[in-house]
Amino acid sequence: MLQKKICMVGAFATGKTSLVARYVQGIYSDKYQTTVGVKIDKKTVSVLGQELNLILWDIHGEDEFQKIKMSYLRGSAGYILVVDGTRRDTLGTVFQLQAKAKETIGDVPFITIINKYDLNQDWEIGEEELDELSQREWTYLMGSARTGLGVEECFTKLAQMMIY
Amino acid sequence: MLNLPEPIVTFLCSTVVRDRFPAYLHMDKAGHLLAFGGACDRYGMHHLSLDQSVDEQIYFLAGLLPLQEAAMHIPFLQIEADIVAEVHLFTAQEEDWAIFFDATTENAKNVLIQQKVNDLSLLRRKQAQSLDHLIHPESVAESILDIQPAGEQKSLTILVIKCCNISGTHQTTANPLKALDAYLSTISPLILDEGGLIHQSIGNSIVAVFGALPSMRSAPEQAVAASSRILEICQGDHALKGTQAECALVITTGRATIGLLQVGFGKTLSVMGPPMEVAMHLNKNSEAGALIIDKPTFDGLDQRQRSFVPAAVTESSVMAGSPLYAYRQL
Numbered sequence: 387m388l389q390k391k392i393c394m395v396g397a398f399a400t401g402k403t404s405l406v407a408r409y410v411q412g413i414y415s416d417k418y419q420t421t422v423g424v425k426i427d428k429k430t431v432s433v434l435g436q437e438l439n440l441i442l443w444d445i446h447g448e449d450e451f452q453k454i455k456m457s458y459l460r461g462s463a464g465y466i467l468v469v470d471g472t473r474r475d476t477l478g479t480v481f482q483l484q485a486k487a488k489e490t491i492g493d494v495p496f497i498t499i500i501n502k503y504d505l506n507q508d509w510e511i512g513e514e515e516l517d518e519l520s521q522r523e524w525t526y527l528m529g530s531a532r533t534g535l536g537v538e539e540c541f542t543k544l545a546q547m548m549i550y
Numbered sequence: 551m552l553n554l555p556e557p558i559v560t561f562l563c564s565t566v567v568r569d570r571f572p573a574y575l576h577m578d579k580a581g582h583l584l585a586f587g588g589a590c591d592r593y594g595m596h597h598l599s600l601d602q603s604v605d606e607q608i609y610f611l612a613g614l615l616p617l618q619e620a621a622m623h624i625p626f627l628q629i630e631a632d633i634v635a636e637v638h639l640f641t642a643q644e645e646d647w648a649i650f651f652d653a654t655t656e657n658a659k660n661v662l663i664q665q666k667v668n669d670l671s672l673l674r675r676k677q678a679q680s681l682d683h684l685i686h687p688e689s690v691a692e693s694i695l696d697i698q699p700a701g702e703q704k705s706l707t708i709l710v711i712k713c714c715n716i717s718g719t720h721q722t723t724a725n726p727l728k729a730l731d732a733y734l735s736t737i738s739p740l741i742l743d744e745g746g747l748i749h750q751s752i753g754n755s756i757v758a759v760f761g762a763l764p765s766m767r768s769a770p771e772q773a774v775a776a777s778s779r780i781l782e783i784c785q786g787d788h789a790l791k792g793t794q795a796e797c798a799l800v801i802t803t804g805r806a807t808i809g810l811l812q813v814g815f816g817k818t819l820s821v822m823g824p825p826m827e828v829a830m831h832l833n834k835n836s837e838a839g840a841l842i843i844d845k846p847t848f849d850g851l852d853q854r855q856r857s858f859v860p861a862a863v864t865e866s867s868v869m870a871g872s873p874l875y876a877y878r879q880l
Binding site for chain 1: 606613618619622624625627629634657660661664665667671675
């Protein structure tokens, strides 16, 4: 069976671990628990008739003290950039991380998920920010680890991009 | 190599083996397993077969081998639900090696610290938002402050910072509002960092409240910590964004009423009571570079008491109705 490594990257507290937990185990917890280092998970999926073993690297969030080591992305077939829709600055973080990722592993498929859509009353990502994503020709979608919105779609879409 | 006696080397080795559960893998450059040993099962590496691809047998190493750099270190790799490994990958004699150590305990310690750091960052952000709401009083973050709308009596510590070189009448700076803004944007993060709330800006003074948010430290400790950081900035070479910084600080502590006032269509934070009155009174005569605290604040300090000496008796201290203490940098 084909194995594909996928990395979750983004600022801290954007919901990377929650997205993986929702996708792999179908669970969600409201309690924020920070990730230190890397958590590994896996899930077998069928994409376009092909069985894939997805190895998910949930990498700690980037903040002023913990910087993501780009060497963790080595061997990735794709990566997911996670933005917290209630914190505009987390979009800036993924712009920087994507540039570094490209430098390290080249033009590997990636997708951006703007998480926490269930908190859209506190939303800080507007038309201007979405326009910027479009101008960069990034594939993005709105999601929520809490409700499950867009989670399956995000991983499936990336898996399809990795196979093509 | 370090010149260590044999008993020390033996002790270190046995300690590492006993406490860190080492395991290793030895691979050729094609990614085939040549040898393995140690506590492999602990890290989820079961039923390993020699001469087979490591990628296929050990899923979490997929994509990393053969190594593209001389060495790679992953301090915390959570493989099993309750096991975190420290992983070293390196090349020697044109073959790749992986060494695993148990880092579960170390990881747990780091998680505690990082959790605190991240929680504080998120709290600070929320406070900045609520400050924004105070300046634009459409609403106040009631949920963050958890303050009863009807008001409640609490022991609070009030910190008043007077920006001495700004005055509405004696204009010593070209643009006093801009200078106050520079003060506010420099001072606010320090207050928020120490668990305080910016209450309001009155004239050339900024009022902060400590004790409204839950904290492990006493409100006087928080206020004094914020004040010493503010003084440090004022006394340092780094003037506030081009403004010559001169601050006078006053801290008072006591029971006060804290609540939310309806202002127009929104609500704003209100603090009333003796500590606020005394603080505002002392603020009038406070002098640049000084930090004056009242006795209840002094009594609420632990180690930091040593940084204060009794202040001279003045008309202000008599009016304050309690002995005052002045900050002296140790």
